[in-house]
Amino acid sequence: xxxxIQTLQEAFPEKVxxxxxxxxxxxxxxxxxxxxxxxxxxxxQNFDYLANLCSIDYxxxxxxxxxxxxxxxxxxxxxIQVKVRTAHxxxxxxxxxxxxxGANWQEREEYDLMGITFTDHPNxxxxxxxxxFEGHPLRKDFKGxxxxx
Amino acid sequence: MNVIENLFTGLGAMIYDFLIxxxxxxWLAAVILLFLKWLLIILVxxxxxxxxxxxxxxxxxxxxxxxxxxxxGPGGCFQTIADTLKLMGKEDIIPxxxxxxxxxxxxAMFIIVxxxxxxxVPMGKDMMIVxxxxxxxxxxxxxxxxxxxxxxxxxxxxNKWSLMGAMRAVAQMISYEVPxxxxxxxxxxxxxxxxFSEIVAAQENIWFVFLQPIAFVTYFIAATAELNRGxxxxxxxxxxxxxxxxxxxxGMRWALFFLAEYTNLVxxxxxxxxxxxxxxxxxxxxxxxxxxxIKAYFFILVFFWIKWTLxxxxxxxxxxxxxxxxxxxxxxxxxxxxxxxxxxx
Amino acid sequence: MITSEKYVxxxxxxxxxxxGGMHLETIMDGEFIDDVIVHLGYDHxxxxxxxxxxxxxxxxxxxxxxxxxxxxxxxxxYCQAVEKLMQIEVPERAEYIRVIMGELNRIASHLLFxxxxxxxxxxxxxxxxxxxxxxxxxxxxEMTGGQRMLSSYxxxxxxxxxxxxxxFPAVKAFLDGVPNMLKEFNGLISGNEILQGRLKDxxxxxxxxxxxxxxxxxxxxAAGVPYDIRKEEPYGIYDRFDFEIPTAxxxxxxxxxxxxxEEMEQSARIVRQALExxxxxxxxxxxxxxxxxxxxxxxxxxxxxxxxxxxxxxLSDGTEKPKRLHxxxxxxxxxxxxxxxxxxxxxxxxxxxxxxxxxxxGECDR
Numbered sequence: 001x002x003x004x005i006q007t008l009q010e011a012f013p014e015k016v017x018x019x020x021x022x023x024x025x026x027x028x029x030x031x032x033x034x035x036x037x038x039x040x041x042x043x044x045q046n047f048d049y050l051a052n053l054c055s056i057d058y059x060x061x062x063x064x065x066x067x068x069x070x071x072x073x074x075x076x077x078x079x080i081q082v083k084v085r086t087a088h089x090x091x092x093x094x095x096x097x098x099x100x101x102g103a104n105w106q107e108r109e110e111y112d113l114m115g116i117t118f119t120d121h122p123n124x125x126x127x128x129x130x131x132x133f134e135g136h137p138l139r140k141d142f143k144g145x146x147x148x149x
Numbered sequence: 150m151n152v153i154e155n156l157f158t159g160l161g162a163m164i165y166d167f168l169i170x171x172x173x174x175x176w177l178a179a180v181i182l183l184f185l186k187w188l189l190i191i192l193v194x195x196x197x198x199x200x201x202x203x204x205x206x207x208x209x210x211x212x213x214x215x216x217x218x219x220x221x222g223p224g225g226c227f228q229t230i231a232d233t234l235k236l237m238g239k240e241d242i243i244p245x246x247x248x249x250x251x252x253x254x255x256x257a258m259f260i261i262v263x264x265x266x267x268x269x270v271p272m273g274k275d276m277m278i279v280x281x282x283x284x285x286x287x288x289x290x291x292x293x294x295x296x297x298x299x300x301x302x303x304x305x306x307x308n309k310w311s312l313m314g315a316m317r318a319v320a321q322m323i324s325y326e327v328p329x330x331x332x333x334x335x336x337x338x339x340x341x342x343x344x345f346s347e348i349v350a351a352q353e354n355i356w357f358v359f360l361q362p363i364a365f366v367t368y369f370i371a372a373t374a375e376l377n378r379g380x381x382x383x384x385x386x387x388x389x390x391x392x393x394x395x396x397x398x399x400g401m402r403w404a405l406f407f408l409a410e411y412t413n414l415v416x417x418x419x420x421x422x423x424x425x426x427x428x429x430x431x432x433x434x435x436x437x438x439x440x441x442x443i444k445a446y447f448f449i450l451v452f453f454w455i456k457w458t459l460x461x462x463x464x465x466x467x468x469x470x471x472x473x474x475x476x477x478x479x480x481x482x483x484x485x486x487x488x489x490x491x492x493x494x
Numbered sequence: 495m496i497t498s499e500k501y502v503x504x505x506x507x508x509x510x511x512x513x514g515g516m517h518l519e520t521i522m523d524g525e526f527i528d529d530v531i532v533h534l535g536y537d538h539x540x541x542x543x544x545x546x547x548x549x550x551x552x553x554x555x556x557x558x559x560x561x562x563x564x565x566x567x568x569x570x571x572y573c574q575a576v577e578k579l580m581q582i583e584v585p586e587r588a589e590y591i592r593v594i595m596g597e598l599n600r601i602a603s604h605l606l607f608x609x610x611x612x613x614x615x616x617x618x619x620x621x622x623x624x625x626x627x628x629x630x631x632x633x634x635x636e637m638t639g640g641q642r643m644l645s646s647y648x649x650x651x652x653x654x655x656x657x658x659x660x661x662f663p664a665v666k667a668f669l670d671g672v673p674n675m676l677k678e679f680n681g682l683i684s685g686n687e688i689l690q691g692r693l694k695d696x697x698x699x700x701x702x703x704x705x706x707x708x709x710x711x712x713x714x715x716a717a718g719v720p721y722d723i724r725k726e727e728p729y730g731i732y733d734r735f736d737f738e739i740p741t742a743x744x745x746x747x748x749x750x751x752x753x754x755x756e757e758m759e760q761s762a763r764i765v766r767q768a769l770e771x772x773x774x775x776x777x778x779x780x781x782x783x784x785x786x787x788x789x790x791x792x793x794x795x796x797x798x799x800x801x802x803x804x805x806x807x808x809l810s811d812g813t814e815k816p817k818r819l820h821x822x823x824x825x826x827x828x829x830x831x832x833x834x835x836x837x838x839x840x841x842x843x844x845x846x847x848x849x850x851x852x853x854x855x856g857e858c859d860r
Contacts, residue, residue: 022792023578050708052794052805054820067807069794073705073719076726081794102708105830113542128535128859137543138818213622309503313525313841379616380688388510388614389845458682460689461616463842464525 004045004080011040024069024081031084031093038068038082038099046074050100055110059140062088064116068096086116095121113138157438158275161186186278190267198411202229205453212457239400244307247397251305256398256405259298263412265291270419271345273438274429285343288420289330292375295413296322299384302406303394314393317464318377318384324471325374325381331479332368335361335486336424349428358425363482365425367475372417374471377410379456383464418448500528503841507536511614511845514855518844525840530833534826537859545819550576550785551650553819558644560821561857564603564800566595566635568821568857569648574729575795575806576650579787585776588652589731593768594665595638595647597761601672602631603800604754604761611751611849612683615692620683627675630668637661650785652778665769672762679755693748697835697847704745707831710824711802712753713851717745723798734771735764747843750850784814801825801852821860825853
């Protein structure tokens with residue numbers, strides 16, 4: 001067990017689930033705790049750099065997963081992957097732009113392509129696709145614009 | 150030698166005599182002769198510009214280690230003619246929201262103003278269309294009219310880029326007219342005349358560039374800005390303002406702007422050689438008009454060299470440079486000239 | 495009574511200085527910028543969606559079209575990400591070839607950065623000089639992959655072909671010319687006072703802000719953070735080379751420009767060392783024709799791209815196609831600070847800011 005995840009579990013008892021899936025130490029948390037845990041990681045654990053943010057569609061599990069990759073520029077070897085799940089019919093996750101401003105466009109991109117609403121985002125509009133575009137192309141059930149069913 | 154030297158003046162006299170022989174009244178003969186002179190000037194200007202555009206493309210190619218135009222004719226020398234023909238055949242687009250009157254007048258005015266400069270610019274010994282005692286004042290005041298044409302074009306286009314370019318052009322050209330005029334003042338103080346023929350005649354023994362080096366440098370810098378040439382090509386700034394006042398212009402109207410820019414360039418260079426570099430004076434193996442053009446072309450080449458080497462300066466620094474550096478320096482030069490004149494008289 | 499009002503100046507999508515199809519809605523107060531609203535997506539080809547319907551091997555050419563100015567770097571990142579996912583070992587020689595080609599491509603990308611910066615500030619001669627040097631690298635890339643810009647030379651498990659014999663004298667000639675080239679740039683471009691006046695104290699961002707906005711690559715290093723993934727987590731064989739990370743302590747356009755100039759020198763150093771240490775052997779390992787990573791396997795693999803931290807997140811669902819592929823595009827995230835650094839500056843500074851943030855729209859819009 002990674003000591004970092006242990007301290008995280010001690011700080012947020014029963015809210016942090018450790019999983020081993022990738023080359024990053026990974027925790028799964030609930031969307032409601034996201035901002036608090038991110039703030040804790042930034043303030044107490046020196047994770048000052050949001051490297052990447054992306055989302056995955058799990059139609060078979062009826063969920064979206066949003067993945068955050070954090071790094072620390074102060075303690076260079078530290079890294080963590082944070083996963084958050086949200087329901088498929090009403091995908092809503094709190095925005096972390098207040099903690100990491102750099103999440104701004106990345107969250108907009110996920111809103112644009114995957115259709116996940118980030119609450120409290122300062123400017124949640126489409127970033128890559130035109131504003132009048134219908135649908136969210138990265139969803140697995142997206143059928144394309146001109147394709148007739 | 151005398152034949153070549155007096156080629157143009159002799160031709161003029163011959164035509165005049167011929168017209169008198171046709172029993173035309175004196176005034177009509179003079180008017181016809183004047184008309185012919187203008188025609189010749191316009192012809193010279195157009196041929197000159199065609200050569201200059203080719204030359205600039207070749208020289209910029211040389212500076213940038215590439216070939217430049219090389220397909221049409223030897224060394225690509227017919228490229229400009231082909232381009233001109235192409236521009237003539239292009240569709241003339243007037244934007245729907247443009248102020249049509251201003252939009253149409255602007256390029257015509259720009260070229261007319263540019264050609265007007267040649268009324269007083271000496272092309273050789275006794276080779277001016279009119280040689281009157283305020284010719285330098287005429288030159289400066291007509292040159293500043295070009296600003297108006299640029300602003301008309303920028304405003305008339307109804308395009309923000311054009312307007313921004315036009316505003317910059319006005320700000321820049323008005324600011325740089327001041328040091329331009331002041332730097333010429335030093336020369337005027339020495340000769341005591343505003344007439345080009347007298348200014349050139351006064352340089353028979355020593356060129357004014359040696360008596361007025363500061364004035365020459367300030368004149369040259371201010372002239373670069375007046376001509377909107379790099380590094381002061383703020384109004385056009387194709388990488389920033391797309392093309393400034395010329396953005397909306399197409400075909401021949403755009404070409405007129407282009408033509409006028411080069412016409413101005415030649416006029417300013419002729420003026421530079423007349424005022425600072427002894428004008429038509431030079432060793433007698435070449436006629437006076439040849440010396441005039443050799444000197445002018447030298448400055449044109451220097452302008453090309455500067456433009457293709459330096460990046461564009463920022464607008465606020467450009468204004469600062471004029472008002473905080475060039476104006477005081479050129480004013481100081483006037484003072485210095487005055488003191489010098491007092492001491493040596 | 496004279497009143498003034500702010501106006502909207504639409505810069506792009508067709509504009510010479512946006513480096514591709516990008517639309518900047520600038521709200522101007524005279525010549526000053528009040529706000530910049532960036533509209534992206536003119537180059538959006540939905541690469542991430544395409545990846546879900548291509549096999550792992552088929553995706554390599556798409557990766558090269560992300561950052562088309564340094565196409566060997568994104569393809570290398572993608573191939574290494576898949577190798578990490580599948581635990582494929584790459585032969586020693588292939589690793590060295592990858593480093594050589596990647597670093598050469600980084601120099602090419604930085605050369606175009608310098609050139610387009612010169613072009614944007616009006617010094618077109620600088621562009622011509624940079625293009626002349628870049629041409630030599632493109633010739634080298636053509637020798638290896640057969641294509642000049644989008645060579646898809648990197649393959650999963652190695653590279654597509656061995657280095658041809660004529661490559662070595664050519665790369666040596668180029669490397670010998672690098673000090674001379676940098677000297678020429680310093681004389682023509684860096685030493686120019688007008689250029690310094692245009693770039694110094696323009697588009698400043700503080701170190702804290704640069705980190706908070708996830709800036710990466712030379713832009714972050716200009717702010718005084720010596721953060722280079724080649725050093726931090728040496729991927730491939732980067733731990734074997736001796737090179738420095740140039741940093742500055744003030745992130746303005748001038749320092750962002752200098753970072754690139756110095757990085758070119760360091761990249762040339764790495765290439766020299768890699769050429770010396772180039773071992774004999776296989777250039778590619780045998781891999782299965784159809785790659786099927788195990789279900790649920792995921793990887794986030796990042797390298798130091800020419801523009802910054804270039805990352806690939808790949809999630810497998812056990813089939814021959816990835817379930818999700820996400821590109822952490824440095825251009826996209828670096829461009830986010832454009833409105834912040836441009837606010838209150840002049841319109842001409844905006845041009846310099848875009849040029850020194852160095853976005854590649856192909857990578858930005860994906």
